[in-house]
Amino acid sequence: MPFTYNRTVRFQDTDAAGVVYFANVLSICHEAYEESLEVSSINLKDFFINPSVAFPIVHTSVDFLRPMFVGDKLLISLIPQKIGVEKFEITYEITVSDVVVAKAITRHVCIDASSRIKQELPDDIIQWLETNRRGAEGAERRKLREVM
Numbered sequence: 001m002p003f004t005y006n007r008t009v010r011f012q013d014t015d016a017a018g019v020v021y022f023a024n025v026l027s028i029c030h031e032a033y034e035e036s037l038e039v040s041s042i043n044l045k046d047f048f049i050n051p052s053v054a055f056p057i058v059h060t061s062v063d064f065l066r067p068m069f070v071g072d073k074l075l076i077s078l079i080p081q082k083i084g085v086e087k088f089e090i091t092y093e094i095t096v097s098d099v100v101v102a103k104a105i106t107r108h109v110c111i112d113a114s115s116r117i118k119q120e121l122p123d124d125i126i127q128w129l130e131t132n133r134r135g136a137e138g139a140e141r142r143k144l145r146e147v148m
Helices: 024-037 044-048 123-147
Strands: 002-010 058-066 072-080 087-097 101-108
Touching: 002 024, 024 044, 024 058, 024 072, 024 087, 024 101, 024 123, 072 123
Parallel strands: none
Antiparallel strands: 002 072, 058 101, 072 087, 087 101
16 A cells, blocks of 8 residues: 555635645645655654755646645545655645545655755665555555456
8 A cells, every 4th residue: 555644624724715725735745755754663853853864855746636625534645756866756646535636746856964965865765665665566456456
């Protein structure tokens, strides 16, 4: 299974039209990312506060397929993938009641936090990538068997 994160849409997530504000979708995706790191035994305080390496987002995109409203119960599926020795990408699928309402991508690059120079992904992140990728591949194989 890909990593999943449950989240209820709150009033603060919405805009004047009563739907989730576009930038908040990425914030919700980032919550799922943080939760997946924590579940993988990566200490979030060490990861985000004064780290030796950092993983800034260098690209992002979101496709909005249906509106999300206050009270909606979101299920965010997260599938990370290594795309180079110093880069990874996370694909997010957000569903409400088994209906896909948005898809997002964040691309991250590993840098030395002091010099800001690209460097290879550290072992703990490679492990996180492999663990979550294997789970996602298994889920895809199961889904294909169900379709046949």
